[in-house]
Amino acid sequence: MHSVKFTALSCAMLGVFALSADAFAMGGPSGPSTNYIMQGHLGEVMMNPYGTAPLTAIIRDNGYTLHDVTVRIVPKPNGYDLKYKVSDAQLLTHGGIPVFGLYPDYLNHVEVTYTRELRGKRETMTDTYQLYAPPVYTEVAGIPTERHALFGVEVKKVDPEFKDRLYYINNIAEKSGIGTRAVWNNPAGGALQWNFWPQNAVIDTKGDIRWFLFANPIYDLNDMYQAGVMMGFKQNDDGMISWGYGQRYVKYDIMGREVFNRLLPYRFNDISHSVDDAQNGHYFLRVASSNYLRPDGKHVRTVRDVIAEVDQNGVVVDEWRLADILDPYRDNVLKVLDQGAVCLNIDASMAGKTLTDEELAAADKSDAFGDIVGTGAGRNWAHVNSVDYDPEDDSIIISSRHQSAIIKIGRDKEVKWILGSPEGWKKGWAEKVLKPVDSKGNPIKCEGSKCEGDFDWTWTQHTAFKIDEKSKGDIIYVSAFDNGDGRGMEQPALPDEKYSRGVIFKIDQKKGTVEQIWEFGKERGHELFSAVTSLVEYQPDHDSIMMYSATSGAEYDLKTGAFATAPNPTIFEFKWGSTTPSVEIQLKDCTGYQAWPFSIEKAMSQEVLKK
Structure with a gap:
């Protein structure tokens, strides 16, 4: 019954x-x-379809073939109106309409206009989908400065012509008790203990987060082959994102779909800082040697001093072993570095301290190898933080933080030029140091590491990039973020005298001269000082210069020079030649690495994919 x-x-x-x-x-x-539950005239909605991008979705095509798709995320009150077209290739790849840019912890209204086709019959339709997206989530270290979901945002200025910008933020979480627990020990050395949880997001010019990377499915601090600092993010010509971390280099689209996720070739270890997607489709990876035989017969893992070139299939086609190309015993810069901030190895107890000749000599004679300041292969003597391939002469341009030098090296492994202080370069390298000139080509008088007028070298710089669109033949333009530690081969009397700047140089490669044509930051003084990290890069779509002062804005203990609070990085963008920012957006309570304009149009484009 x-x-x-x-x-x-x-x-x-x-x-x-x-x-x-x-x-x-x-x-x-x-x-x-x-x-x-179904909405509209298409199929089901898949939120976070690939597991790593919670603010994305796919509206399935429901068996139809779709064309002429436009997506609009209806903005919050006073929000940014995000609208983009989707290529047929993307529709076929994802089996529906890819939705990017949902507001977190919010019931989003998504307008989609499309043509659906089935057996020759076409209909043009418009639907509005209501999609709730989850809050931003990241792993934390449990410390007082972690007051925001990733970071806070204060928009200070955005000129109208830049309001369409989306900025990809590559930040790094604080050290935590579950990270930085592993070290290499066979052979000695390496940098595996350099291990911080990733914080990656895309923001709009209203300051809202519109995408973030949920790294957990592809990241595991307990597995040395699944962890490491995520760095070197770039949007490739095909619209997808490549980067490296630990012992892996990877490529994903913005929806989270994996293109490849590869272990480094066994000859190398410890990728960080830079993955350059070259014009020939190859990748130039800033790695280190997994087994370097020193002249004294010792086997070591090296630290941030090898460039590997791999093709589309991951086959290694060339390498630049910098300990065999440069002078790994040049110690001028190493002796004036602030030992409290050797890149992300922040140690407040060492703030303001420099190495004496005796201390450096003792370290070099010891069997201490790894991510430590010192000369010779197996120690952090070079600290290369960017690589840029120049197809004009088949060379690479590198930024070596611990040599305070930007260096161009050919395919033949010969140094073409050195942009940096002439102090300490031995014969064979000294002749390659560029000579400063003014706008009329007249030599600028320099003594030691200091020059007359506004010209200055870069000091512990980051991101040395050739500006292809402005360069022609032997005349090339190079941008860099000059962090400014050890400026003039010395530490200042007071920590608040330090400053950082964005800078652009014009180089005559035939004459061996360099002219400084633009700088910004010096006038702001210590306010924009970034002891570590940061970026300056030309943006052709707006004929502009992007600058990310990534560890500035912290409160400092002026007695020790150490961080008293978390940094508050600032995004700037300038029209070419201007020193008045068109964009100024400050992030709050976070440690930045790099940031750059992200193009959703390129990410969803078919024309680029057909190249």
């Missing part, structure tokens, strides 16, 4: 659901169907 009543009730309930077939399709005796 009870069984009969239950069956009758169940059938009645199914009848109710059948009355709402537009919203629900429950399946059953009528044949194959679906049993989830």
